[in-house]
Amino acid sequence: MTHPTFGTADASYQAAGGIDGLRRLVDDFYRLMDENPEARSVRQMHPQSLEASRDKLACFLSGWLGGPRLFSERYGPIAIPAFHAQWPINERHSAIWLGCMQQAIALQEYSAEFAEYLLRQLRVPAERIVQASRARHPQA
Helix, strand or coil, X not given: CCCCCCCCCCHHHHXXXXXXXXXXXXXXXXXXXXXXXXHHHHHCCCCCCCHHHHHHHHHHHHHHCCCCCHHHHHXXXXXXXXXXXXXXXXXXXXXXXXXXXXXXXXXXXXXXXXXXXXXXXXHHHHHHHHHHHHHHCXXX
């Protein structure tokens, strides 16, 4: 039996465990961010209560991975790099975010192939966010 290629239709969304799997990933991600003192600079860019941040990230990932477009249904359109440009985000912040996400991905019951694919794909918006922030905050 062959599996659909990640990035086509909803194959990535299904590999992530649907919205429940994405919520577990996001919960682990923010827990790791709270627990890691090195992530403090990135955590401080978020509100004290992470309830809305958790929902927004899980909803975004749902649509981004080919599942239901929950973010736009609940929150309207979003341009990820432009939204994040309000903060001075540099390569160090991006590396911290990706590091916490890599640890969270490792805690999931994802196949090694999907875990690698997901982290590789997440690097793309992370790089774009740094570029957008740099354009708005050249000193960052």
